[in-house]
């Protein structure tokens with residue numbers, strides 16, 4: 017079962033033994049962040065602060081590394097993660113309606129996860145399929161010409177994951 021944020025806080029011990037081996041060494045931040053993400057599944061803010069403190073690295077440096085490398089996740093995600101393209105073509109073609117639908121129907125906002133942990137959503141820059149706007153991405157799959165009906169269908173199809 018996935019740990020909750022509260023349990024994670026109490027569980028810094030595991031991380032501390034990882035950080036211990038990196039203390040005082042140069043160029044270890046990425047490795048330490050990778051190991052922290054392996055333990056906790058993602059890197060919430062309080063964890064980044066803890067890592068910066070323990071490794072004596074400016075928090076701004078930790079943030080810039082985390083935001084530069086896409087492998088780092090600062091938020092937990094649902095079992096099915098939807099990325100709604102917010103590039104110009106998708107914006108013009110009504111991606112906002114898709115977001116509104118998710119918010120109304122599932123109380124799901126960008127950056128959020130449904131209570132049951134099934135779905136999460138974020139917006140993304142142009143995914144390169146503008147002619148099929150608006151586009152939703154799930155994993156490596158692109159779903160174009162998305163309507164509210166198709167989105168509803170897509171959610172049903174992924175409901176059992």
Ligand code: FES
Pocket residue numbers: 101102103104105106107141142143144145146147149150151
């Ligand atoms: S703007 Fe959405 S695919 Fe290009």
